[in-house]
Amino acid sequence: MIPWRSASFGGMQGLDLPSRKARTRKLAIESAALPPRLLMPLRRYGGGRAEIRVQIGQQIRGGEVIAVDAVDVPLHAPTSGRVRAFAETPEPCLEIEVDGDDLMLEPSPLAGGLDAPPEAIRACLRAAGLVGLGGAGFPTATKLAAARGVDCLIINAAECEPYLTADERLLAERSPEVLAGVRALAQATGARRVVVAVEDDKPEAITALQTAADDDIELHLLPRIYPSGSERQLAALVTGREVPSGQLPLAIGVLCQSVATAWAAGRAVFAGEPVTRRIVTVAGAAIDRPGNLEVRLGTPVGELLRERGLDPSALAELRLGGPLTGRIVRDHAAPIGATTAAVLALAGAEAVGSEPEQPCIRCGACAEVCPAWLQPQLLHQLIRAGDAEGAGAAHLGDCIECAACVWVCPSRIPLLDDYRAGKHELARRDAARREAERARLRHERRQARMEREREAAAAARKARLARVNAAVARARSRTSES
Numbered sequence: 001m002i003p004w005r006s007a008s009f010g011g012m013q014g015l016d017l018p019s020r021k022a023r024t025r026k027l028a029i030e031s032a033a034l035p036p037r038l039l040m041p042l043r044r045y046g047g048g049r050a051e052i053r054v055q056i057g058q059q060i061r062g063g064e065v066i067a068v069d070a071v072d073v074p075l076h077a078p079t080s081g082r083v084r085a086f087a088e089t090p091e092p093c094l095e096i097e098v099d100g101d102d103l104m105l106e107p108s109p110l111a112g113g114l115d116a117p118p119e120a121i122r123a124c125l126r127a128a129g130l131v132g133l134g135g136a137g138f139p140t141a142t143k144l145a146a147a148r149g150v151d152c153l154i155i156n157a158a159e160c161e162p163y164l165t166a167d168e169r170l171l172a173e174r175s176p177e178v179l180a181g182v183r184a185l186a187q188a189t190g191a192r193r194v195v196v197a198v199e200d201d202k203p204e205a206i207t208a209l210q211t212a213a214d215d216d217i218e219l220h221l222l223p224r225i226y227p228s229g230s231e232r233q234l235a236a237l238v239t240g241r242e243v244p245s246g247q248l249p250l251a252i253g254v255l256c257q258s259v260a261t262a263w264a265a266g267r268a269v270f271a272g273e274p275v276t277r278r279i280v281t282v283a284g285a286a287i288d289r290p291g292n293l294e295v296r297l298g299t300p301v302g303e304l305l306r307e308r309g310l311d312p313s314a315l316a317e318l319r320l321g322g323p324l325t326g327r328i329v330r331d332h333a334a335p336i337g338a339t340t341a342a343v344l345a346l347a348g349a350e351a352v353g354s355e356p357e358q359p360c361i362r363c364g365a366c367a368e369v370c371p372a373w374l375q376p377q378l379l380h381q382l383i384r385a386g387d388a389e390g391a392g393a394a395h396l397g398d399c400i401e402c403a404a405c406v407w408v409c410p411s412r413i414p415l416l417d418d419y420r421a422g423k424h425e426l427a428r429r430d431a432a433r434r435e436a437e438r439a440r441l442r443h444e445r446r447q448a449r450m451e452r453e454r455e456a457a458a459a460a461r462k463a464r465l466a467r468v469n470a471a472v473a474r475a476r477s478r479t480s481e482s
């Protein structure tokens with residue numbers, strides 16, 4: 001367990017955490033070895049599954065499209081090999097047997113580069129399979145299209161969780177490439193103001209940015225406070241404007257993108273490379289040789305752990321992602337995905353989530369650090385009592401799932417699980433309400449149609465009767481005349 005103190009800055013409250021970055025922040029990025037097999041995750045943003053576009057047994061080269069999701073974002077092979085199988089565990093994925101030749105398709109940079117129109121840049125990023133590499137994996141082209149004409153593009157270089165140094169190394173070593181991507185993202189949205197926001201404890205990254213940036217890009221130094229890198233907090237810290245409750249930063253004219261996404265965008269536009277690799281911090285006391293590695297997507301985490309000297313007897317908890325927002329994994333076959341910024345092999349007291357839950361003692365520590373100014377203990381009680389509507393009324397929707405409350409809770413309550421369950425329940429009820437409303441409208445339309453048909457039938461009957469009566473009258477009149 002990492003100790004904590006509450007912290008605040010410029011109207012934001014949060015956590016002051018030990019950074020635990022010293023072991024990796026000065027280590028240059030290294031290429032991870034090619035693993036013997038890759039497991040390409042098929043699950044996409046929102047829970048859907050990408051559709052496979054290759055055959056089992058097919059020989060492929062790196063950069064070939066192997067699957068496409070529901071919004072036409074492709075998944076590319078990270079290296080050459082043979083498609084071996086479709087697997088459901090550790091998650092739905094396509095297994096590629098790596099041949100070691102690392103043959104890649106010829107890259108095709110975007111014609112015109114930065115002079116290309118915004119829609120051509122967005123199409124290039126979609127074709128490269130770019131999704132948000134710093135967050136939930138939302139398709140970048142879709143996000144950029146929704147942000148056309150936005151005032152301010154913020155590149156999120158806060159990297160505020162302990163241990164994580166992948167973005168810091170990207171900036172320290174590859175700032176010109178990152179900034180090329182930043183300009184492509186700015187061109188794709190038309191943003192007038194472009195800001196790279198970075199925590200002030202990263203001097204090497206800051207110097208590299210200052211050297212590489214021109215007047216078109218501002219550098220904004222953030223205080224070291226968790227979670228300054230969450231989009232809502234970041235937008236407020238940079239612009240001084242609050243994002244209204246229940247809305248996204250776009251509501252105040254701000255679009256946020258991560259450093260990793262900007263780097264990958266630059267590679268896609270200017271080098272014609274699809275998204276097949278990312279930088280991953282491998283750290284934790286159970287690792288002998290921590291580092292920042294350039295890793296092919298789909299690499300089983302066990303391969304990285306072996307490469308960097310895992311001590312299995314010391315391993316207490318394995319996390320993909322940061323210690324607060326990352327997920328615990330037990331299966332060492334779990335693959336590195338586009339959003340995996342870190343692999344943490346935590347030992348002893350570093351482990352975060354293994355203690356049993358105790359009842360809430362109403363200490364208020366969770367409320368003291370919640371950056372969204374919520375009452376986490378109240379949300380927890382409402383959700384456990386089955387009152388998701390009550391939690392919704394208490395602004396559950398504004399929870400940014402930063403897990404600061406979980407971190408400080410002395411009762412070790414898995415609050416984040418509660419909030420996700422509550423949001424899921426609210427979304428389910430919302431969908432059920434919308435479906436009931438659609439059914440009501442369908443019923444009303446059907447009733448109205450039946451009523452119109454009844455009226456039309458009655459009118460037709462009446463007209464028929466009138467015609468018969470007229471014919472009878474004419475016949476009688478002819479009979480009486482004769």
Ligand code: SF4
Pocket residue numbers: 366369370371372373374376398399400401402403404405406415416419
């Ligand atoms: S997870 Fe939600 S409730 Fe908990 S501190 Fe973060 S924003 Fe607040």
Ligand code: SF4
Pocket residue numbers: 359360361362363364365366367376377380405408409410411412413
């Ligand atoms: S920090 Fe935990 S124990 Fe304290 S009030 Fe919040 S939920 Fe309850």
